[in-house]
Amino acid sequence: MHAFANPRRFLAIAVPVTPWCFWSGVLLIVAGCWAGLFIAPADYLQGDSFRILYIHVPAAWLGMGGWSGLTIAAVMQLVWRHPLAAVAGRAIATPGAVFTALCLSTGSIWGRPTWGTWWEWDGRMTSMLLMLFLYIGYIALARSSADRGEAGGVSRVTAIFALIGALNLPVIHYSVEWWNSLHQGSSIGLSGSKIAGSMLWPLGLTVLGFTFWFTAIVLLRMRAILAENRIEARLARMSRG
Amino acid sequence: MDMTTTRPKTKRKHQRLVLILLAIAAMLGGVLLAMSALKGQAAYFYTPAEAIAAKVEPGRAVRLGGMVEGGSLKRAADGVTISFRLTDGKASVPATFSGITPDLFKENGGAIAEGAFDASGTFRATNILAKHDERYMPREMEGIKYDPNTHKVSAAKP
Amino acid sequence: MAPWPFVIAAYGLTFIATLATSLWAWRSARQAEARADQLTRRD
CATH class of the missing domain: 1.20.5 (Single alpha-helices involved in coiled-coils or other helix-helix interfaces)
Structure with a gap:
């Protein structure tokens, strides 16, 4: 794990990997959305509005996966003091928040024609909205600690905040089982999928595609933060003469 | 170091x-x-059996969720008032509503009604939401039987 | 209720957000890396 402790060694891999992740992600997203919009058959109950599934599910997965990433980064920062962990945490936060917001808004747009409402305070929606606020809190904390010039830009308070926020992840996942909710249960679980095969495969493409794309964005953000750290270190040395 | x-x-x-x-x-x-x-407090709605067990008093605003019982949905002469029974398999409650229902609101489909019980035990809904389940399948498969326990899909008997 | 306006709105929103995030991440990385390289090359 500490093989990547040296930013230079990390960058030697991250820089060539970024465009591959990005463009393969874009390709898969376009193919998956095309198939989801025009090839997959309409749902027996919801008709064409179910097609929002192909972007709503990847958004939910990356919103929650993003916070899982923040949690892993926080543990690596607190336990192993890994120098890249804080950088990774800061890099994940913004795209994670974007996808959480997309999950909420595409869900809202989907809810209107199917459920008959834009928004209801049910367990799933409320806990997902809480995660958006947690992301905003994390970004604010990370930014204020970066302004104070802490190494890598994420204070230990911010990392601990990520750990506490992770408690919301099981709440989001089980909200539809613990409580009577408007949102339906999970379609895909350990026991298999409740989505017909002809409607499932485009979802595989978009989930994979958005995941690659997300990885590319995180790598770009990490490169930006590492370069900013280099600039600051250089300016500090120059001002000291 | x-x-x-x-x-x-x-x-x-x-x-x-x-x-x-x-x-x-x-x-x-x-x-x-x-x-x-x-668990009890954060529930978004009562099922009919829960509402009866909790003895929800008439006039209190609650949500009632369940399946619209097959054959129970009737439209009154005015064209906007409907009456139906909501069931959760254990208990069934009569309900009325006047207004526009979501497209997905139909017999044997999931629904959540917002409103209150009247003195006679009929649920007077002021708003209706449709609830669907986690299954997605093409229209051609509609006549096909799906077993929610085994996720197996089998041909419906002709 | 006609489904396609809702579907188009959801996809459109997603593409705008994805595009904006891509541009922002790419520009911030390129600018920061260019500036860092420029500062390092100076001495």
Whole structure:
């Protein structure tokens, strides 16, 4: 794990990997959305509005996966003091928040024609909205600690905040089982999928595609933060003469 | 870094790891406990059996969720008032509503009604939401039987 | 209720957000890396 402790060694891999992740992600997203919009058959109950599934599910997965990433980064920062962990945490936060917001808004747009409402305070929606606020809190904390010039830009308070926020992840996942909710249960679980095969495969493409794309964005953000750290270190040395 | 400090450093790392794992386990346990305690309160709706068991008093605004019983949906002469029965398999409650229902609101489909019981035990809904389940399948398969326990799809008997 | 306006709105929103995030991440990385290289090359 500490093989990547040296930013230079990390960058030697991250820089060539970024465009591959990005463009393969874009390709898969376009193919998956095309198939989801025009090839997959309409749902027996919801008709064409179910097609929002192909972007709503990847958004939910990356919103929650993003916070899982923040949690892993926080543990690596607190336990192993890994120098890249804080950088990774800061890099994940913004795209994670974007996808959480997309999950909420595409869900809202989907809810209107199917459920008959834009928004209801049910367990799933409320806990997902809480995660958006947690992301905003994390970004604010990370930014204020970066302004104070802490190494890598994420204070230990911010990392601990990520750990506490992770408690919301099981709440989001089980909200539809613990409580009577408007949102339906999970379609895909350990026991298999409740989505017909002809409607499932485009979802595989978009989930994979958005995941690659997300990885590319995180790598770009990490490169930006590492370069900013280099600039600051250089300016500090120059001002000291 | 000074090489002689390597050993105590790993020990400290282990201590930090154990502490953090303990903290996470404790917080997780706390949240799970709180959630199971909240189970009743945080529910978005009552099922008919729950509403009867909880003796929801007439006039109190609640949500009632279940399936629209097959054959129970009737439209009154005015064209906007409907009456139906909501069921959860254990109990069934009569309900009325006047207004526009979502497209997905139909017999044998899931629905959530917002409103209150009247003195006679009929649920007077002021708003209706449709609830669908986690299954997605093409229209051609509509006549096909699906077993929610085994996720097996079998041909419906002709 | 006609489904396609909702579907188009959801996809459109997603593409705008994805595009904006891509441009922002790419520009911030390129600018920061260019500036860092420029500062390092100076001495």
